Amino acid sequence: MPTLTDSGVTSPAPSEAPKARARRPLRGNPTANFWLFTGPFMIGLAIFVYLPIGWSLWLSFFDARFTVTPSEFIGFDNYRYMLTDDGFTGSLVTFTVFAAFIVPTTWALALGLALMVNRLRFMRAFFRSVFFLPTAVSYVAASLIWKMSIFSGVRFGLMNTVLGWFGVDGIAWLAGPEPPWYWLVIVTVRLWLQAGFFMILFLAALQNIPQELYEAAAIDGAKPGWQTFRYITLPQLRATSTAVVLLLLVQAYQAFDEFYNLLSRTTWGRPPLVELYETALGENQDYGAGSAGAMILTLLICVVTLLQGRFMGFGRGEEAK
Amino acid sequence: MPAMSNSNWDRRTVLRAAMGLTAAGGLAACGGNTGRNGGGSGDALVQYFHAYGEAGTEQAVKRYAKAYDKADVATQWITGDNFENKLFSALLTDKAPDLFEFHPQIQLVHSGQVADLTDIVEPVKDDFNQADIASHTVDGKIYGVRMIDDPQFFFYRKSLFDKAGVGVPATLDELVEAAARLTTDKVKGVFLGNELHAIIRPMIWAAGADTLDDRNRIAYHTDGVKEGLVTLRRLFTSGDLLLGAPADFWDPSALNQGLCAMQWCGMWAMPQMQEALGDDLGIFPFPKVTGDGKPAVYNGGWSMFVNAKGKNVDAAKEYVKWLWIDQKEYQEDWATSYGFHIPPRTSIAESADKLKSGLPGEGVRLFNEFGHFDNIGFTQAMIDATEDVIADCVRQDGDPEAALDKCDRKVDRELEKLFG
Structure with a gap:
């Protein structure tokens, strides 16, 4: 649109002010303009995204140990290794478990907080800030606090002190997977960090629900509380909920920081990114196998995204109308 | 509307603080030096x-x-x-x-x-x-x-040993037993590091096995090592092992702060321990795991x-x-x-x-008498694989045989690449 109005304004200009040293309108040829605007971004994209992906694809067919410029071609060996490696296949299970925990709990907690804050008559801004603030904390810093002070295994760790008041023995939360206390640590740290952000999204959506709907419902005899929530609030939040769930899934897929910092030298609780990091950049320095794993993961993400688009109709909304 | 003004003030301060932090972070990043400072001699x-x-x-x-x-x-x-x-x-x-x-x-x-x-x-x-x-x-x-x-061995508090009436353990079983008797409300019997990874090689040696043999073949997959892993699992679940401590095995603070009665650590920490504990300090090697094993120091x-x-x-x-x-x-x-x-x-x-x-003289004696040096053929990837054994069947309730098999696959892959 802007280009149209632009040309409309500039074309009569010469007749009105012929001698004004008008700046040459930035018109030129549209192709050049296109490249001028998108060029820098495209170059960045090529260098920082496509080149590494291509390089990774190339590496995945080589025996690349302690080098990123390998010479020994080994075909699909790296792929075979990764697909039969318990660590890598296990990491996909870990991710699924993690997503199954974190997505619904964050969704519910964020919605709950939003509903509470929304009903507040006073100090609303204060509570909104309080709940939102953890979003600004780094995952690494929060993980260290969780690991070293709250869920420390020694008797004077915060949680163990609390347990001690009830005469319960201290627990080494992160030492082993049985019972899987480490999930408690991982899920709570992420909940604390994320819930506030999604609460803000829900809060915005809640404030967008027209008040008339509630009034009409009240006239029709809907009881305030669960009934109104179930039949008015929740359906009105559908778009936000979908977006929140998708964002949460994406973030769960990207999980790295807290797993890396909370669990060291484990063979459990390793999501795909940690597993690939350890393979390629850890002490093994196996860039070939790591790249093969990354390729498999990329393929999986592509398939999941396509399927999701198909079933949820995401991005099809406009045409459907 | 005091709440209003309050919130404005609040938000602005938060924003300002955030910006300040960002700026400080940026400056700190600028300070990162690559170590190459050009000019200078030669x-x-x-x-x-x-x-x-x-x-x-x-x-x-x-x-x-x-x-x-x-x-x-x-x-x-x-x-x-x-x-x-x-x-x-x-x-x-x-x-x-x-x-x-x-x-x-x-x-x-x-x-x-x-x-x-x-x-x-x-x-x-x-x-x-x-x-x-x-x-x-x-x-x-x-x-x-x-x-x-840097020899690594056990450090212990003599006074706590005397109080509990235990002697220096000569076998891994005795160590587990001693840990049980030394554990009180406040003090755990023994600390092997938060992830226990530092003791896998000493345990292999103390079980009469080795990492690799002279011809660079796997030498750790023995019945003695399996026995050791089972004993360690028993220790791990006994509640007598200090876990989740603020610092890892290489740091003397677990022993110095009275969190445990014995700690696996290195001779490097001896001066700090002597300063904190004085004469209330003794050392002993990793006790033998099986009858035909021998105490080991790394x-x-x-x-x-x-x-x-x-x-x-x-x-x-x-x-x-x-x-x-x-x-x-x-x-x-x-x-x-x-x-x-x-x-x-x-x-x-x-x-x-x-x-x-x-005590330092005693450390030197343990180093000479029981010490095992690095094997240049046993690489970081192989060390990692053996550390995973600890994770699989000591920190986790896995089968030692299966854990060692998994380790074998990884080590063999490395050996194949290195020695053909």
Whole structure:
């Protein structure tokens, strides 16, 4: 649109002010303009995204140990290794478990907080800030606090002190997977960090629900509380909920920081990114196998995204109308 | 509307604080120096050291470097507990250090990463601990200069042992039993590090096995090792093992702060422990696991390597020769003035008075009598695989046989690549 109005304004200009040293309108040829605007971004994209992906694809067919410029071609060996490696296949299970925990709990907690804050008559801004603030904390810093002070295994760790008041023995939360206390640590740290952000999204959506709907419902005899929530609030939040769930899934897929910092030298609780990091950049320095794993993961993400688009109709909304 | 103004003030302050923090972060990032500071005398060299825990170590390394007049040596002091990762990834880039400290590992030799230092070590070869020479030699060439030997063994509080009426354990079973009797409301019996990874190799040796045999084949997969793993699992679940401590095994604080009665640690921490506990301190090797096993001590340590792919190989070699071959005074300072380490040079070890008597003398005896040195063929990836065994069947209720099989697959893959 802007280009149209632009040309409309500039074309009569010469007749009105012929001698004004008008700046040459930035018109030129549209192709050049296109490249001028998108060029820098495209170059960045090529260098920082496509080149590494291509390089990774190339590496995945080589025996690349302690080098990123390998010479020994080994075909699909790296792929075979990764697909039969318990660590890598296990990491996909870990991710699924993690997503199954974190997505619904964050969704519910964020919605709950939003509903509470929304009903507040006073100090609303204060509570909104309080709940939102953890979003600004780094995952690494929060993980260290969780690991070293709250869920420390020694008797004077915060949680163990609390347990001690009830005469319960201290627990080494992160030492082993049985019972899987480490999930408690991982899920709570992420909940604390994320819930506030999604609460803000829900809060915005809640404030967008027209008040008339509630009034009409009240006239029709809907009881305030669960009934109104179930039949008015929740359906009105559908778009936000979908977006929140998708964002949460994406973030769960990207999980790295807290797993890396909370669990060291484990063979459990390793999501795909940690597993690939350890393979390629850890002490093994196996860039070939790591790249093969990354390729498999990329393929999986592509398939999941396509399927999701198909079933949820995401991005099809406009045409459907 | 006091709430209103309140909230405005609140938000603005928060924003300002956030911006301040961001700016500070940005500035801090600018400060990050690559270690190359151009001008200065002669070549500019960069060396990597992992962060030693003892006070004064960083200053000492920098002081030695400053005293060298033929090149400008900058030191990168790598903090955090993953020195290996940082070193290995740095070596792939053109910001790679010219020289670095590490342990002898054959993959670095095979990939042409470390330079042959035979010509600088050869003239003084006889003055080195021969085990250290052997662990740095591949096909007759010597690839690193040992700076310090660090034996690792158990430290214990004598007073707590007396109070509980337990003696120094001679077998792993006795250690588990002692841990049970030493555990009280406040004190756990024993600390093996938060992840227990440091004791896997000592346990293998104490079970009468080894990491690899003379012909570089797997030698750790024995019944004795399995027995040891089962015993360790029993200890792990007994509640007598200190877990989730604030600092790991290499730091003396668990013992010093009275969190445990015994701790696996290294001789480097001995001065700090003696300062905190005085005479209430004893040491013993990893007790034997089976009848035909033998107590074991892990003789770890650090060596200097020259990056063969760096730009200043000759200058770096010269610096290594100057400091770690010629400057005996600095070598002794490095080994005995901060933490206690055993000097790999026989002549220095003999003159180091601090290590002659008392507990340090006892440490030297354990080092000589029960010590096992690094095997250059047992690489980081293999060490990782054995550490996973601990994770799989000690920290987790897995089958030791299955865990060792899994380890075998990984180690075999490495051996295949290294030795064909």
